[in-house]
Structures are given as C-alpha cells and as structure tokens.
Amino acid sequence: MEYRQTFGVRTHRFADLATLLARASARKSGDELAGLAAHNDEERVAARMCLAEVPLTRFLDEALIPYEQDEVTRLIFDAHDAEAFASVNALTVGGLRDWLLAYETDSTALTRLAPGLTPEMVAAVTKLMRNQDLILVASKCRVITHFRSTIGLPGRLSIRLQPNHPSDDAHGIAASMLDGLLYGAGDAVIGINPSSDNLQNVISMLEMIDELRRRFDIPTQSCVLTHVTNSIAAMERGAPLDLVFQSIGGTEKTNRSFGIDIALLEEARAAALALGRGGDNVMYFETGQGSSLSAGAHHGLDQQTCEARAYGLARHFKPLLVNTVVGFIGPEYLYDGKQITRAGLEDHFCGKLLGLPMGCDVCYTNHAEADQDDMDNLLTLLAVAGCNYFMGVPGADDIMLNYQSTSFHDALYLRSLLGLKPAPEFEAWLERMQIMRGGRLLNVDTRHALLGMSNGGDA
Amino acid sequence: MSPPEMTDALPKPAGNGDPWQDLRRHTSARIAQGRSGASLPTAPMLAFQLAHAQARDAVHLPFDADGISALAQKVEENPPLEVLHVRSAAADRSIYLRRPDLGRRLDKASRLRLTQLASPSRPFDFAFVIADGLSALAVHQHALPVFRLVRQALIQTGWNIAPLVIAEQARVALGDEIGELLGAKQLAILIGERPGLSSADSLGIYLTYAPCIGRHDAERNCISNIRPGNGLDYAQAARTLVWLADEARRRQLTGVALKDESEHDPLLVESQVDTGPSE
Numbered sequence: 219m220e221y222r223q224t225f226g227v228r229t230h231r232f233a234d235l236a237t238l239l240a241r242a243s244a245r246k247s248g249d250e251l252a253g254l255a256a257h258n259d260e261e262r263v264a265a266r267m268c269l270a271e272v273p274l275t276r277f278l279d280e281a282l283i284p285y286e287q288d289e290v291t292r293l294i295f296d297a298h299d300a301e302a303f304a305s306v307n308a309l310t311v312g313g314l315r316d317w318l319l320a321y322e323t324d325s326t327a328l329t330r331l332a333p334g335l336t337p338e339m340v341a342a343v344t345k346l347m348r349n350q351d352l353i354l355v356a357s358k359c360r361v362i363t364h365f366r367s368t369i370g371l372p373g374r375l376s377i378r379l380q381p382n383h384p385s386d387d388a389h390g391i392a393a394s395m396l397d398g399l400l401y402g403a404g405d406a407v408i409g410i411n412p413s414s415d416n417l418q419n420v421i422s423m424l425e426m427i428d429e430l431r432r433r434f435d436i437p438t439q440s441c442v443l444t445h446v447t448n449s450i451a452a453m454e455r456g457a458p459l460d461l462v463f464q465s466i467g468g469t470e471k472t473n474r475s476f477g478i479d480i481a482l483l484e485e486a487r488a489a490a491l492a493l494g495r496g497g498d499n500v501m502y503f504e505t506g507q508g509s510s511l512s513a514g515a516h517h518g519l520d521q522q523t524c525e526a527r528a529y530g531l532a533r534h535f536k537p538l539l540v541n542t543v544v545g546f547i548g549p550e551y552l553y554d555g556k557q558i559t560r561a562g563l564e565d566h567f568c569g570k571l572l573g574l575p576m577g578c579d580v581c582y583t584n585h586a587e588a589d590q591d592d593m594d595n596l597l598t599l600l601a602v603a604g605c606n607y608f609m610g611v612p613g614a615d616d617i618m619l620n621y622q623s624t625s626f627h628d629a630l631y632l633r634s635l636l637g638l639k640p641a642p643e644f645e646a647w648l649e650r651m652q653i654m655r656g657g658r659l660l661n662v663d664t665r666h667a668l669l670g671m672s673n674g675g676d677a
Numbered sequence: 678m679s680p681p682e683m684t685d686a687l688p689k690p691a692g693n694g695d696p697w698q699d700l701r702r703h704t705s706a707r708i709a710q711g712r713s714g715a716s717l718p719t720a721p722m723l724a725f726q727l728a729h730a731q732a733r734d735a736v737h738l739p740f741d742a743d744g745i746s747a748l749a750q751k752v753e754e755n756p757p758l759e760v761l762h763v764r765s766a767a768a769d770r771s772i773y774l775r776r777p778d779l780g781r782r783l784d785k786a787s788r789l790r791l792t793q794l795a796s797p798s799r800p801f802d803f804a805f806v807i808a809d810g811l812s813a814l815a816v817h818q819h820a821l822p823v824f825r826l827v828r829q830a831l832i833q834t835g836w837n838i839a840p841l842v843i844a845e846q847a848r849v850a851l852g853d854e855i856g857e858l859l860g861a862k863q864l865a866i867l868i869g870e871r872p873g874l875s876s877a878d879s880l881g882i883y884l885t886y887a888p889c890i891g892r893h894d895a896e897r898n899c900i901s902n903i904r905p906g907n908g909l910d911y912a913q914a915a916r917t918l919v920w921l922a923d924e925a926r927r928r929q930l931t932g933v934a935l936k937d938e939s940e941h942d943p944l945l946v947e948s949q950v951d952t953g954p955s956e
Contacts, residue, residue: 390704397708549774584732613707620873630715664696
C-alpha cells in the first residue's frame with residue numbers, strides 16, 4: 219500500500235510500510251549506506267506525518283519480513299498479547315506517542331502494555347519522538363531483574379565490570395577487576411570479552427571470577443562473553459557459569475550470520491536454568507543498530523527497526539541484562555556524536571517499552587566523529603532516562619576491543635550527580651568491605667582485603 | 678586567634694594515586710588512576726585526551742602519495758620501480774568514512790589507467806598496493822621498509838612483480854579490483870589499520886590469491902599490528918608475508934585454509950574472517 223503526503227505542489231510518495239519507516243527515521247549514515255534514508259529533510263518529515271496517521275493494527279496485518287521467511291517475525295506474531303494490546307488498539311502511531319506521554323500512563327500501565335506492543339510498533343513511534351520524549355517515557359518504564367543482585371530498582375544504577383585483557387592474561391584481568399571493585403563497580407555483572415574463544419580458556423576465566431566472587435562473598439554474577447555454543451560446552455564440562463551471553467540481531471538471517479537461532483538460545487537457557495545458580499534471569503544479550511545491514515540481512519528495513527526486532531527476540535528469554543553497544547560499529551552506521559546519542563536513546567526507549575532490562579555500552583571508535591564529551595552527554599541523558607546499567611572499563615579504554623567505552627569514574631560521576639546507588643545487595647557489600655559509605659568512596663590502603671589477595675597471589 | 682594555615686583550608690591535593698599502583702605491572706589498562714572526589718584527576722584525563730587526539734589525527738592525516746612514490750623509486754633502484762597512482766571512488770575522507778563500499782572500488786580515471794597498462798610479457802606473479810586505509814601515519818612510517826624487504830626477497834626467487842600501486846582513500850578490498858585489472862596471481866595490500874588509543878600507527882598487510890572483485894575476507898590472510906617497538910617488527914612481518922606468498926603459490930589459495938596448516942606463530946598469521954570497521 220502506498221502512502222502519500224502533499225505540501226503545496228510537492229507530493230511525497232512512500233511505496234510501502236517498510237519504506238515509510240525508513241524515510242521517517244532520524245538521519246543515520248547506515249540507512250544512507252543502505253539507500254533507505256530520506257533524500258532530504260522535508261521528505262523525512264513528510265514520512266513522519268504519514269506515519270503518525272497509520273493505525274497500530276496495520277502492524278498486525280502486515281509483516282515487514284514475511285512470516286514464512288523469518289523465525290523472528292513468527293516469534294513476534296505468535297507471542298503477541300491481544301489482551302494487553304486492547305488499551306491502545308484503536309490508536310494510530312501518532313496517537314500512541316500522545317498516550318505514552320500522558321500523565322495517566324504510569325509505570326504500571328506501561329508494564330501491562332509491553333506484551334501487547336510489537337517491535338515494529340515501538341520502532342514506528344520512536345520515529346515520531348524527540349529525544350526528550352524518548353527520555354521521559356523510558357523513565358516511566360520499570361524493568362527489574364535479579365540474579366545475586368537486583369538490577370533496575372528506582373534510584374539505583376548498576377555497572378558491568380569489563381576487565382578485558384588483549385591476551386586474556388589472568389593477572390591482567392584480575393588487576394582490572396580489583397580496580398573496578400575498589401571503585402564500586404561490578405553490581406550488574408563481571409563480564410569479560412575473551413580474546414580467544416578457546417573453550418579451556420573460557421572455563422579458566424569462569425573459574426577465576428567465580429573463585430574471587432565466592433572468596434569475598436560478592437553479591438554479583440559473572441559472564442564470559444563467548445559464543446552460545448561455547449557456553450553450552452562449558453556447562454557440559456561443569457564450569458561455574460552464571461549467565462549465557464550472546465550477540466543477537468533482529469532477523470533470522472542476521473542471527474544465522476552469528477551462528478545462532480531461537481532453538482539454540484532456548485537450549486542454552488534451559489541448560490543454565492538447570493544449573494540453578496540464580497533465578498529465572500540467566501541470559502545476557504548484546505545488540506546494536508547496523509548489525510543486520512552489516513550481515514546483508516536487513517530485508518530493506520532501516521537499522522532502528524531491525525534493532526527493535528532484536529529486542530522482540532530478546533524478551534522471549536527473560537534476560538538479566540540487555541545492552542546496545544551503540545557506537546562500536548563505526549561511522550558508516552552512526553557517523554558522529556549526534557547520531558550515536560540519538561541511537562542510544564532510541565535503543566534504550568525501545569528496549570524498555572518492550573519490557574527489557576536495558577543497559578547501554580556508551581561508546582565510540584577513533585574513526586567516528588565523537589569524543590569523551592559526546593559520551594558524557596549520552597551517559598547523562600541515559601542515566602536521567604533510568605538506564606539500568608552502563609559499562610565500567612578502566613579509564614574508559616578497552617585495551618582488548620580497541621574502543622572507548624565508559625569508566626568506573628563515569629559511573630561514580632552519575633551516582634554522585636543524580637544520587638543513584640548501586641544494587642542494594644552490592645551496596646551493602648561495598649559498605650561491609652569499607653569501599654563505599656553514604657554514596658562516597660572511602661580511602662583504602664594497601665592492607666585492604668582485596669589488595670592483600672593480589673599481593674599474596676603474585677609474590 | 679590566628680587564622681588557620683592556608684593549607685588546612687584547602688582540600689587534600691587532588692588526584693593522589695590509588696594504593697594499588699603496583700597492579701599496573703600486570704596490564705596496560707588504565708587502572709589505579711586516582712580520583713578527585715569521584716572524578717578523574719587532571720593528569721590522567723589529559724593523558725587520555727592526548728592518546729585520542731593522536732588517534733584522530735592519524736585517521737585524518739592527508740596521505741602523502743607523491744612522497745611515498747618518490748621515496749620508493751629512490752630506494753628501490755634495482756631493478757627500477759614503476760609506480761602507479763590510483764584513487765578509490767570515495768572522493769574525500771568524509772565520504773570514505775561513511776561509504777566503505779566506495780572505498781572498495783576504483784574511480785573511473787584509475788580504472789582506465791590500469792586497463793591501459795601494457796600487458797606484461799608474462800603474467801605478474803605478485804602485486805603490491807600501498808594504501809592509506811584508516812591511518813596514513815602508519816603507512817608513512819612503516820610501509821616502505823616492509824615493502825622493500827619483501828620485494829627483494831621475491832625478486833631473488835625470480836617472481837615477476839607488477840608495478841607498485843599507491844592507492845588513496847582505500848579499503849582492503851580495493852586490492853581485488855586492482856589485482857584483477859593487473860592480472861596478478863597474488864596481491865598484498867599494505868594498509869593503515871584503524872588507530873587504537875595507544876596505537877595510532879599500526880600497519881596491516883592483507884594477502885589475496887587470485888584477487889578479483891567479490892572476494893570475501895575469509896579468503897585473505899592478514900598480518901596485523903606491524904609497528905616496531907610495540908608490535909611486529911619489519912623483518913618479522915616480511916618473513917611472514919614471504920612465507921605466506923610462497924605457500925599461497927604452492928597451494929593456490931589464501932584465507933582460512935592456509936592459516937590452519939601454517940607452522941608460524943599463529944599470533945602473527947590471522948585469516949580475516951570478521952568484517953570489522955577497518956575493512
């Protein structure tokens with residue numbers, strides 16, 4: 219079905235719903251690379267005006283990627299909750315925006331609505347929302363998950379401690395881990411990106427973190443961010459695995475390029491649940507706009523719509539953590555600080571609205587037009603929006619993945635500025651360990667228990 | 678009553694170090710940086726900015742193709758070196774960064790230049806491309822020494838080497854079109870890698886057997902992080918490339934299959950299977 223918008227003598231035409239969504243998207247270099255973006259600013263606004271009039275039910279009548287062709291589409295349609303949708307089923311996309319912003323729409327209403335929204339509806343309304351709308355509505359969403367710590371409570375901000383090392387050196391990883399813990403980070407997860415996916419290497423790292431955690435009774439969980447098949451193999455060999463990690467995308471073909479499908483993720487989740495190490499939330503997913511285009515698997519959809527579909531997939535698995543790695547992919551997808559900021563706010567909003575415990579890896583590479591000031595801005599905006607967690611990398615410099623993320627200091631800045639506290643279990647631990655009191659770091663000396671361990675271990 | 682000493686009225690000096698400085702011997706990560714309140718003290722903050730500035734400058738440093746060309750001809754007199762300049766279809770740095778697809782194809786004039794090249798008496802066994810990639814700095818500093826070592830080694834074994842091609846605004850896969858037009862059996866592109874925060878001048882070499890448009894990254898072998906001092910030195914890089922080229926000729930392939938049976942240190946020879954931003 220064609221969509222049209224006329225201004226005076228000029229008429230803008232959009233061949234179908236996918237085209238309309240793409241043209242209505244905030245400007246991104248990735249959509250331009252794909253040849254999907256609006257050709258000019260007027261066309262972009264014309265598309266938004268058309269999109270505002272589209273009834274939400276259209277997204278239930280028309281699959282953007284055919285049901286028969288794509289298992290993510292099938293999951294989205296099969297899992298749709300018509301009862302939850304009932305409160306908005308008469309609305310247009312523009313009407314949904316107004317409904318989301320209304321005083322009456324509180325966090326209870328949004329939680330109730332989540333299973334009634336499809337990722338495509340959420341992607342569509344995103345294109346009509348300014349940054350402040352994305353922040354305001356996301357801040358009303360509340361998604362709380364639990365393993366050993368509780369993540370996403372009001373007034374709390376958690377951090378993933380990311381102690382990567384280019385050669386997976388155990389002492390190097392331990393050094394960064396101690397640095398992070400002494401800076402009050404690690405309540406979301408202690409998560410290592412391994413340099414080598416070698417199974418024995420992965421198991422050794424899991425054992426190392428688990429030993430540290432048990433020795434100091436740290437109320438957190440660990441993860442080695444390796445391929446899901448590696449995690450399954452590690453569990454089979456009895457490794458102390460808390461969370462199963464996987465990068466996921468919004469189309470079946472993208473996921474195939476990652477070497478996964480829904481059945482494989484289900485198998486991994488069942489195996490992790492069977493270990494009984496935590497509660498129901500045993501999955502950790504990472505995503506990012508542009509992955510489908512990069513894999514040649516976007517089916518003509520814009521990168522933000524593909525990303526929202528990845529969240530539709532993620533929520534099926536009740537994850538503990540989900541984060542977009544927003545600036546990692548490079549300037550051919552998100553060109554500069556402005557585009558990275560917009561994408562970060564979009565992703566957090568979409569994830570939260572769909573019921574996910576969203577965090578964000580606020581980051582950039584050296585060939586993007588971005589710097590620390592851009593990261594400061596996005597970090598602050600997302601914290602105000604109620605983002606569940608950020609990354610904590612020593613000095614924001616990941617020496618293994620060669621990109622710049624956010625630091626332990628950045629997290630403390632937010633906690634100090636906005637009065638946010640760590641997860642309650644972790645906060646109590648930090649106080650017990652005399653690392654933090656009343657939201658402030660304490661001065662530790664070389665006799666601190668954590669440092670004593672490292673001295674003893676290396677002598 | 679006398680006023681308190683000024684020093685008593687001031688907070689303790691900002692940014693005094695954390696007492697776990699010792700752990701820094703285990704990692705180059707930015708640990709134990711100290712804090713001012715909860716924030717980063719001035720010195721480590723500026724150190725980070727310097728590293729980022731150097732990486733950014735490396736991405737945007739103009740490529741001195743003429744300088745490289747003149748120097749290459751001066752140092753490689755025997756046998757004399759013929760040099761060709763080409764450009765990708767990405768007209769400038771801004772387009773190059775947004776449109777990796779354009780950086781993988783030649784512009785019209787360059788294609789014509791290569792097409793019009795007189796065909797050699799016998800096919801080229803090997804072609805070299807020196808390309809800016811994401812760090813002209815790396816290419817200015819490291820490309821010629823490695824090129825010379827490898828060219829001399831290959832000439833000694835009787836290989837017929839194509840004219841040196843110097844390419845601007847190039848991605849790795851630009852070598853595929855160049856190699857196809859030259860009719861070269863193998864092609865090595867020496868190219869600046871995406872600068873890291875502590876490695877603004879890292880050179881990479883990608884070797885492709887039977888280069889032609891449409892080759893996948895899994896069909897290449899990569900030698901990365903060439904950077905004397907902190908990475909691979911020139912002699913190591915050259916040895917590895919000569920070994921790979923020899924094996925590639927014998928087995929008529931490059932890529933994942935070649936890596937698997939390599940007797941070299943696996944850290945030095947990687948097959949390129951992901952399509953990271955440096956591609």
